[in-house]
Amino acid sequence: MENKLYTITIFSENTVGLLNQITIIFTRRAINIETLSVSPSALKGIHKFTITVYANENTVDKVVKQIDKRVDILKSYYNTDEDLVHQEIALYKVATDKLLGLGSIEKLVRQYNISILEMNETFVVFQKSGHYAETQQLFDELSTTVGVLQFIRSGRVAITKHKVERLSDMLETLKKFEQ
Amino acid sequence: MEHKKMSGSQILIESMIKEGVDTIFGYPGGAIMPAFDALYDYRTRLNHILTRHEQGAAHAAQGYARVSGKTGVCLVTSGPAATNTVTGISDAMLDSTPMVVITGQVVAPLLGTDAFQEIDVVGITQPVTKWAYQIRRAEDIAWAVARAFYIAKSGRPGPVVLDITKNAQIQEAEFDYKPCTYIRSYIPVPEVNKDQVALAAEIINGAKKPYALVGQGVVLSGAEAELKTFLEKADIPAAWTLLGASAMPTDFRLNKGFLGMHGNVSPNMKTNECDVLIAIGMRFDDRVTGDLNTYAKQAKIVHLDIDIAEINKNVKADAPVLGSAKDTLPAITELLKPAKHTEWIDSFKVYDDQEFDKVIRKELYPESGEMTMGEVIRKISEATQHKAVIVTDVGQNQMMAARYSKYSQTRSLITSGGLGTMGFGIPAAMGAKIGAPERTVCMFSGDGGFQMTIQELGTIMQEQIGVKMIILNNHFLGMVRQWQEMFFEERYSFTEMQNPDFVAIAKAYRIDGTEVLKRDDLDAAIADMLKDDKPYLLVVNVEKKGMVYPMMPAGASVTNILLGE
Secondary structure: OOOEEEEEEEEEEOOOOHHHHHHHHHHHOOOOEEEEEEEEOOOOOEEEEEEEEEEOHHHHHHHHHHHHHOOOEEEEEEEOHHHEEEEEEEEEEEEHHHHHOOOOOHHHHHHHOOEEEEEOOOEEEEEEEEOHHHHHHHHHHHHHHOOOOEEEEOOOEEEEOOOOOHHHHHHHHHHOOOO | OOOOEEEHHHHHHHHHHHOOOOEEEEEOOHHHHHHHHHHHHHOOOOEEEEOOOHHHHHHHHHHHHHHHOOOEEEEEOOOHHHHHOHHHHHHHHHOOOOEEEEEEEOOHHHOOOOOOOOOOHHHHHHHHOOEEEEEOOHHHHHHHHHHHHHHHHOOOOOEEEEEEEHHHHHOEEEOOOOOOOOEOOEOOOOOOOHHHHHHHHHHHHOOOOEEEEEOHHHHHOOOHHHHHHHHHHHOOOEEEOHHHOOOOOOOOOOEEEEOOOOOOHHHHHHHOOOOEEEEEOOOOOHHHHOOHHHOOOOOEEEEEEOOHHHOOOOOOOOEEEEOOHHHHHHHHHHHOOOOOOHHHHHOHHHHHHHHHHHHHHHHHOOOOOOEOHHHHHHHHHHHOOOOOEEEEOOOHHHHHHHHHOOOOOOOOEEOOOOOOOOOOHHHHHHHHHHHOOOOOEEEEEEHHHHOOOHHHHHHHHHHOOOEEEEEEEOOEOHHHHHHHHHHOOOOOOOOEOOOOOHHHHHHHOOOEEEEEOOHHHHHHHHHHHOOOOOOEEEEEEEOOOOOOOOEOOOOOOOOOOEOOO
16 A cells, blocks of 8 residues: 555543653554644644654554544544645745845745745744645745745644534534433 | 542542452552551551562452453552563553552652652553553542543453652542543443444354354453353354453363464364354454464454454454444344354364374373373363363463363463563462452463562462462473474574472472472372462473474464474
8 A cells, every 4th residue: 555645633632641642653653753733622621633644544544543542532533635624834034135135025925925924134034834845845945045044844734624523523422421 | 518638548548449449469669658558557448469579569460350350450669660560561451451550659849850769650651551640639549540440441451550649649638539430532332333233243144154253352341141142043163362261161062262373273274264254352463363464365254342443453354343242242143043054163173183183182191201281281170170260471381271271161261462471470370369269270380481470479478379380391481492493493592491499499488389200290299289278389390392283383374284293
């Protein structure tokens, strides 16, 4: 089976040590985590992890079952890019003088839909959100034209194209078990 | 309502009593001293067994849990004590044994400072537990203990670690105990799905050569009777995994024997001849399946398991049935058409006869030469009317004991299956005897494994635990030696052992024992061992280069079985 990029979504209780519980499941199988993003979900007290990995589907399926099995994990599932609306955010710091040397930055801003977060006499910080390829393209262009002093890209955040979040189904099912 | 204030230590012990704990295996030390101090007031209500090493406490708790079905409990201090339990915790994880291990921890303000005997117990044990949790406040103890026992015992059982800081043991809190019966992120027993049951029944009803594999899930869910009804209704022959041993009595008509690397010939061969393979509470371990690419490819697979992560993990299921075997077996049985598969069942006999002629006869009934492991095990099984709890260490002694003991009731083989822990034998036998005091407990060990936890003879002496210990002494690490003979050109790299006088060591611990050097003395020695309920050590010098056959070499197909010369 071929390796593809899979996005694993995990909903968990907000308890100490959960990230370790999740990452050791990847470590044990020598799977590298490409990106990781953790934040509180729309539901109070429930955290959401978004993890991307290159692996084959068979492996991802088993890994997700092992994650789901952990006591404090509410729900875990995986998707490929076709099922998702996903986004990453990147910040680029470039030298102000070099940037001004370009003459105009209007073309750059329009072409890449950049926003400027900070500007002073020494540096400018751009922000761009998009898919990996899009943020990478801007990085490549800035690197060749003005040079990039610092660069950071976030982990992926993603939303499925399903109508409702699968966690809602899960919480619905759980009501049956509650006294 | 105002609740009574108590110290965290008292809360810990009161909570365990609420959970029905009557026995604790432990070892005191700095960070758990407040809990041990509280335990002193509960001596009449809680039986604490002081082991000689924390690994012993963990294996003893396992033996206790495996034989009784109750949750085993360990109480130890921080740091090295906690790390010493990790082997037992890992063993319990792989063998789905309910166990709660309570470790002391340094006071909360010192956490993360490399304080004396501080180690990251939760971090270390997370990969090998169902749940590992650190308690830093007295008011969290009752809640965490309730949750720990619920998680350890429910669903697919397993070990839980509670790491309790010393300040939490000392501080006071109100004691208000609520048992845990529900955790929203945890569904221990999946609901039985009618469609899955119907599909499984349909496949089994269509089978001409159905065949069942019985795992520990049957024992853990207490579904032995349901299994029998299921097998009898559709006349399905069945074999057992190492941990499924004794789920069916040996003399049950449809019990066809032991699966796996050193299992019987017919159970392995028939895996690749059946048309429907019904796996019940077993996880297709590599020691059972051998090469997965050639495993049961001709058969439709019906897989009953409580753990969804086991479905399609190693073998793809045509009909997965999720749930407890206690629920799923009767649900399927109800839909089964009564059937007879006489010809199919009789066809096992060809292989059975072959195995008896080539392997079993000379192992169990040797007429000359040195004593064999098999004959010792056969004689002890007979002398105990096949009613004893058999505990094993790991290696040749284990495979021989599993093969040649007969079983008349469930929970009669306590052995380290998944982890294969040498040194498991003595402490697990202690726990088993305490968990089933009315039963005879016979522990088979090799000379190697016995010395890994030999210090527990001290515990046996102090507590007068009536275990019957049998060392099958071949002066070798026998299983490794066997592999060296078969696969490493007889290069016996560090497997020969010069052994102490085991009987003298037992005597030093005030434990009776005897060493048997000649076949003629064996029966009398066994009779002497079993004459009362006191601990006893029987050392039998068996052939040095004995082999466990049949053998399916690691990674080979289930039909590639070696029978020896």
